[in-house]
Amino acid sequence: MKVVVxxxxxxxxxxxxxxxxxxxxxxxxxxxxxxxxxxxxxLRISPDVDTVTYTLAGIANRETGWGIAGDSFEALAAxxxxxxxxxxRLGDRDLxxxxxxxxxxxxGLRLTRxxxxxxxxxxxxxxxxxxxxDSVATKVVTADGEIDFQDYFVRQRCEPIVRSIxxxxxxxxxxxxxxxxxxxxxxxxxxxxxxxxxxxxxxxALPQVRGLLATKPSxxxxxxxxxRAIKGPAAKxxxxxxxxxxxxxxxxxxxxxIGGFVMDEQDAPLGSEVGSLGLEVAVAQTVMRSDEExxxxxxxxxxxxxxxxxxxxxxxx
Amino acid sequence: MKVVVxxxxxxxxxxxxxxxxxxxxxxxxxxxxxxxxxxxxxLRISPDVDTVTYTLAGIANRETGWGIAGDSFEALAAxxxxxxxxxxRLGDRDLxxxxxxxxxxxxGLRLTRxxxxxxxxxxxxxxxxxxxxDSVATKVVTADGEIDFQDYFVRQRCEPIVRSIxxxxxxxxxxxxxxxxxxxxxxxxxxxxxxxxxxxxxxxALPQVRGLLATKPSxxxxxxxxxRAIKGPAAKxxxxxxxxxxxxxxxxxxxxxIGGFVMDEQDAPLGSEVGSLGLEVAVAQTVMRSDEExxxxxxxxxxxxxxxxxxxxxxxx
Numbered sequence: 001m002k003v004v005v006x007x008x009x010x011x012x013x014x015x016x017x018x019x020x021x022x023x024x025x026x027x028x029x030x031x032x033x034x035x036x037x038x039x040x041x042x043l044r045i046s047p048d049v050d051t052v053t054y055t056l057a058g059i060a061n062r063e064t065g066w067g068i069a070g071d072s073f074e075a076l077a078a079x080x081x082x083x084x085x086x087x088x089r090l091g092d093r094d095l096x097x098x099x100x101x102x103x104x105x106x107x108g109l110r111l112t113r114x115x116x117x118x119x120x121x122x123x124x125x126x127x128x129x130x131x132x133x134d135s136v137a138t139k140v141v142t143a144d145g146e147i148d149f150q151d152y153f154v155r156q157r158c159e160p161i162v163r164s165i166x167x168x169x170x171x172x173x174x175x176x177x178x179x180x181x182x183x184x185x186x187x188x189x190x191x192x193x194x195x196x197x198x199x200x201x202x203x204x205a206l207p208q209v210r211g212l213l214a215t216k217p218s219x220x221x222x223x224x225x226x227x228r229a230i231k232g233p234a235a236k237x238x239x240x241x242x243x244x245x246x247x248x249x250x251x252x253x254x255x256x257x258i259g260g261f262v263m264d265e266q267d268a269p270l271g272s273e274v275g276s277l278g279l280e281v282a283v284a285q286t287v288m289r290s291d292e293e294x295x296x297x298x299x300x301x302x303x304x305x306x307x308x309x310x311x312x313x314x315x316x317x
Numbered sequence: 318m319k320v321v322v323x324x325x326x327x328x329x330x331x332x333x334x335x336x337x338x339x340x341x342x343x344x345x346x347x348x349x350x351x352x353x354x355x356x357x358x359x360l361r362i363s364p365d366v367d368t369v370t371y372t373l374a375g376i377a378n379r380e381t382g383w384g385i386a387g388d389s390f391e392a393l394a395a396x397x398x399x400x401x402x403x404x405x406r407l408g409d410r411d412l413x414x415x416x417x418x419x420x421x422x423x424x425g426l427r428l429t430r431x432x433x434x435x436x437x438x439x440x441x442x443x444x445x446x447x448x449x450x451d452s453v454a455t456k457v458v459t460a461d462g463e464i465d466f467q468d469y470f471v472r473q474r475c476e477p478i479v480r481s482i483x484x485x486x487x488x489x490x491x492x493x494x495x496x497x498x499x500x501x502x503x504x505x506x507x508x509x510x511x512x513x514x515x516x517x518x519x520x521x522a523l524p525q526v527r528g529l530l531a532t533k534p535s536x537x538x539x540x541x542x543x544x545r546a547i548k549g550p551a552a553k554x555x556x557x558x559x560x561x562x563x564x565x566x567x568x569x570x571x572x573x574x575i576g577g578f579v580m581d582e583q584d585a586p587l588g589s590e591v592g593s594l595g596l597e598v599a600v601a602q603t604v605m606r607s608d609e610e611x612x613x614x615x616x617x618x619x620x621x622x623x624x625x626x627x628x629x630x631x632x633x634x
Binding site: 041042043068071072074075076077078079081082083084092093094095096097099100102103106117118121122 | 358359360385388389391392393394395396398399400401409410411412413414416417419420423434435438439
């Protein structure tokens, strides 16, 4: 069964790792959000692509959710000493990834090829695909004006009140040929338990993606458990955007696009409400604390994919 | 006594440190070769400027002659793992200097200002001036064609036979206003025991520099001791260029420009030959193994500067 996972950073990476254990690597493609990508110190940084890559390579830092386990911060400390910015926490080994990415991009390689090379050198055998090779930048519209995503997320620690999210450059961006081919060839598509607003919706906003997704058995895993986000500002954002901070709110956000929905045992009483949206529901342990729990959740997803029909039949050729 | 030192990397930095101990910092300016500067991984690297800066800051690596003492190489090792180049040995803390320099340059600051900021943050109180803010690139013409200096120096370990040296961009380069002002205001100018061909002559090749130098009491310290270079390929280059590999060969190279010459005790028998070139000679311990020996050599230079006349009287105003 060929599966495409749409993923942002930490939550998406964890579930992607579960699929990496559950499937043959050639059957797994992870399409990763690049709306958080930015330039810092002249370096091109792709936080979500790196988190997924590091997680599949088995070198991700499990405590922080970003960077490489056991990384040192000598360069960052020295950078601060010479008056440079230290708000974005660059580990020494992590820095090497950004240096290499930036160097290869400046040689004219597409981000997709650069990512494939880095994955290969780190021994990652599944396909990690940036959603686009075009420049898309997530902007957070706050009460005090619009700010860059990394500014909101890292420097301001998600403190500003979010009024809306905008994807700068989306009007001219396209999914890569690799992404549309992977979606076309997929037997099922899984929306990972990533932040819907800033991790999943940039992918869904690209031309063709929603259309291709609707022709496949698909499901989403709720990133909201017991009224809270497993990681990151998803719950805070939902509240600020006036949405129901629950799996029901998530399910409504994706309804019409997906056929299945996986929610946590803690939220089992809400299952019938999600089901009333026309979704096939699976209740499972969704908080992935170990590799085994990651794999188990992937297997729940695979089983559910086998039971759901596409929202729309494929267009006749 | 206001002194300007013309310097390349290691040898120049050592003597500059001696002057830093012997003079009030406001009386010392080091004009540093930038012909070795290059771009690597998108970073702007200024090897000689950094060696001088790190040496004056007391953080230079004394064993290697480049980089920062006790630096780690986590980023470089990781870079190699993701397929990046490892031939140029970038320490983690050293990398921070290049990141900050590159970032400030891309903000539009001149290299001179960038260097001043980095010096200030590292507590260096003397003035370290890049010879130019323009792009000058030293090219080594070898039997097998022309190569970049860093390629020759680092990657090929100075193995190719040198036929000549060329400074790409020199025809349009200018010394900075800070450099010409420092030379104009100097009571004496010292050519450090750096490689004449690739460290000192790029500085001398800039417009105005030779003219200004000739109006000042000036001297050179021989980088050749006992027929060998204290550090680097100067002796090998001299031989390949058909020059006398001795302090006499060095003195001939600078004759007509300087008034004094400092050579090592080992070469004392050659003193009269150097003197016959019209140079005031001081024989001293020039191999600087300790901070005390650096300072002692600086004091020998200061004493000699007091005894030599400018080669040319200042032009009438």
